[in-house]
Amino acid sequence: MDDTLVKDGVDQETVDAVREVGGAYKHGWSTDIEMEYAPKGLTPDIVKLISEKNEEPQWMTDWRLEAYERWLTKKEPDWAMVDYPEIDFQDQYYYARPKSMMVKPKSLDEVDPKLLATYSKLGIPLQEQAILAGVEGAGEMPAEARKVAVDAVFDSVSVGTTFQKELLEAGVIFCSISEAIREHPELVRKYLGSVVPVSDNFYATLNSAVFSDGSFVYVPPGVRCPMELSTYFRINAENTGQFERTLIIADKGSYVSYLEGCTAPQRDESQLHAAVVEIIIEEDAEVKYSTVQNWYPGDENGKGGIYNFVTKRADCRGDRAKVMWTQVETGSAVTWKYPSCILRGDDSQGEFYSIAIANNMQQADTGTKMIHLGKRTKSRIVSKGISAGKAQNTYRGLVSMHPKAKESRNYTQCDSLLIGSECGAHTVPYIEVKNNSSRVEHEATTSKVDDDQLFYCRSRGMDEEEAVALVVNGFCKDVLQALPMEFAMEAQQLVAISLEGSVG
């Protein structure tokens, strides 16, 4: 903020306070660390190289190569309401890892301190401490109850995973996907690509060919995962795409809550992020998947930022399986993301809670698909879109009731909030009902921040930005409440920060 822009009558304290919270993007710094890159561009050799670096078996290499061949035949989708310059897929690095990771550290103690410092600066503890830093009130809780296991992914490689031993005692496998391919090939082989097929879409196919790391979770039958699992993705290297792959399997009657967070440095060049997340939920199992997506959104003129093209899908294979997606999307220059639920088992349930905030020149096209196949399946969609600055925010979704999904139920609510007259908020829901015993309800509203509410806050001494943040937090309440506590706090603050500069 330039001093000359400060209005008369605003005291220095306020200016400093705003500067303190603001500074727009908090995680825009980068770590100066020696990296090892694969050559730029995408060829079968690069695919083989990635596979080799991860010490993968032949079947995995073949799987990737087949995906690469398929990718060549696919066209980039253009139906989303987003607009960005053409991506040169040959002008990217597909593999980057810190040199210090060339010899895989045996334990966290051996990990390069620079990497550990990176995560601690982000507030992600890689020491096996009981609580996540920066959470108010968490200190008073019994430490046992608030354990969070973290898998930290830095550019193309997993830096380390905490609490592995303790999890293993419960029978839970939580490791990087590269490790899982080596250690648990039978599980990976059985489930990888079974929810998001190799040739599902352009970006998923690309991911299948070049994914370098990501997280793998297996929760055995009847096990309630003893702690929250979390993966933290950090893009650091320049001109590098991050292609992570996450595979979560919740076997019969199990339960797991998984958190995902992501940030990237502030750079002028846009960077590509194309992830695939597959979740398999067997009979009576339940998975909660929460994301706080805070990739670098680009500056206020739309320079830089992450292109976030993500395919996430959960398959409720067994009866009474349950999945809950919660996402807070505040970052990325362009977001293209539709976490979906296939409700195959009878009585299975899918939920989708989303907050998407687009400010400045950000563009978000996000939503969900609820595919009802089983009898008496239920789904619920609550989407809150907030547009400010010159941003475009689109909810795009599908609710499909197949003829056999008798007595199923869907409720959808999509609300959009506009702040400022130059932004856009759009809703594109598809509703397909092919039986009559199911009920589908869809509601959507678009409005601006209520003047009366603003006035109320203002008259109690809040400044305008604070007041807007409060009203917006109220608007998002339904979704924020669905988040695990650590994330809810972070998300609430993010909501305020993301809207920085959108008022006045």
Added chain:
Amino acid sequence: MAEAALSRSSATELTADRKLPDQPWARSARVEALSRLDTLGLPHRRDEYWKFTRPDTLIQMPAPSAAVFHNDEKPLFDDMDRLRIVFVDGVFDENASDDLTLEGVKIERLATAQSDLHWAKDLYGKLEAAGQTPVPRTLAAFNTAYAEDGLLIHVTDKVSKPISLIYTHESDSSDAILHHCIKLDAGTELTVLENGPAAARFNKVMEVDIGDGAAFHHVRAQGRDHERRAVTHMFARLSAESVFKSFTMTVNGKLTRNECVIELTGDDATAHVAGVCVGDGDFHHDDTVFVTHDAVGCESRQVFKKVLRNGAVGVFQGKILVKNGAQKTDGYQISQSLLLDEDSQFLAKPELEIYADDVACSHGSTSGAIDEDALFYLRARGIPQNEATNLLTLAFLAEAVEEVQSDVLKEELTSRLDAWLARHRD
């Protein structure tokens, strides 16, 4: 493109013996429409805009035949005082029609209109052309290019009685194309009624230009022929403080696609578009509505209700587009379907696209079976199952029928729906 060209050339062949309107303005509109057709191509089933309805039989040459359906039902609007204009299989029937003179309005036929009809020059094919973006609606361009006849109605005052267009279907293989233009001067009023199956296949375009403070009411009943197909487009442009209200009731018909493209260009204008359709069996009904708010303080309302059974398919695609600067917009849209049995389908895409912040826009869409509790309530009070179902169905349709201004018409339409439900029960 190859396919579009094929259709176009076969259409040219097919229409070679038709006498197309030859006024200079009609000729130039036709040339422009043909060039739009060439650039945009005809709809294809892979087009996103045709996701739920297959356009094949609307394009296919020659038109698929449709048997004339005979029934002894009294024609709709029969008791009303109105000016009757009859088209048989798309051909104007002078003997069956009233004299085309009416106070406050000048009615001419497209085929015989004067060549210096200046107002038509600015309207004929013009709203249709504007309506080709952002989504192409090339079946309307096709209409402009090949329409033989239609009405040119210039309203200069408040018109005392409705103009009633009656479309009779007499030939199994008729392929009718009609293009109407209606211009309402500032402060005028007109009601247009339309009814009848029209032809084995019917392609109709109506362009309506509504002046400041003028009011246009439109009530349409798409007739009972089971095998007929129809694609209709209504393009309306609203000036300041004007009113546009359109209601459509569709019973039967193999395939119907009704598109309504409304542009609110003057401040404080009001546009309501509503429809009910009841379908049994081989019935596919598509309502596609596109409302653009391009002025301050306008209100738009879309209310669509569908009752479907025996595999009938109901489609609703509705969009409210609020352009930058169209502040104080009030946009509402509801689409609901009542599925009376397991086989019926409801496919919907209710969209909002909003570029202004001071707006209140909402849409809702629901689908489901008849409410068992309500049914039980009525049954417990001694109302037989069938009657109770009808009652609840009519109540479901009522919100849309309420959009009709005239009480007489409301009652008449309700009784027709009631009769349909009585005929189509288990």
